[in-house]
Amino acid sequence: MNLFEDTYKTIEKPVEGLFKDKGSKFIAYAYPFSDPEELKNIIAELKSLHPKARHHCWAYRLTTDRSIFRVNDDGEPSGTAGRPILNVLLSHDLTNIILVVVRYFGGTLLGVPGLINAYKSAAQDALGQAQIIQKTxxxxxxxxxxxxxxxxxxxxxxxxxxxxxxxxxxxxxxxxxxxxxxxxxxxxxxxxxxxxxxxxxxxxx
Incomplete structure (x- = not known):
């Protein structure tokens, strides 16, 4: 963040998105997020909501200078889930946000390009529903x-x-x-x- 920039973009309230491909269903949940301690509760809540889902993959960005981020593929091939979700947050220049994509496996393997596209598309669909706000x-x-x-x-x-x-x-x-x-x-x-x-x-x- 440069010296004269004292604003950042985030989402106003939680939103959901959805993407389907070859029987697999990818449900995205985005939340305003400022404390990594909240992560366990969010994942636990989604796991209880979707006990039969195969994966709960996520990415978050934190701080007003956007310097802190983490990604998790939760058993998907490395780089096919958390990173594509993070890239969507980067492309919208959002911070203080977490986005989790819950996957139900449909029986057909999607391959690496298919997975990257699915997680990206689900994340984009969620943010398409979001009210993006600017905060100081x-x-x-x-x-x-x-x-x-x-x-x-x-x-x-x-x-x-x-x-x-x-x-x-x-x-x-x-x-x-x-x-x-x-x-x-x-x-x-x-x-x-x-x-x-x-x-x-x-x-x-």
């Missing part, structure tokens, strides 16, 4: 200040259109907010201009 890369910060500075801090929150995630207003106040990455320097500069304000970076979302 945001950083989450916590700012601590005393009660007397409330008005100054809240003015910056309002003027810079910050998304407040959590707030505590007491003698000592704290505010957790989300801010678009390319706006960070401007907003932090304004907050740092206030007396006795402490700012802490929490995470990127």
């Amino acid at each position: 890369v945001n950083d989450v910060y916590e700012v601590n200040f005393n009660y007397l500075q409330m008005n100054e801090v809240m003015r910056i929150v309002k003027e810079d259109d910050l998304v407040v995630l959590k707030q505590v207003f007491d003698n000592d106040c704290s505010l957790t907010f989300e801010i678009r990455q390319k706006q960070v320097n401007q907003t932090l500069g304004r907050l740092q201009g206030l007396t006795d304000v402490k700012i802490k970076f929490l995470r990127t979302s």
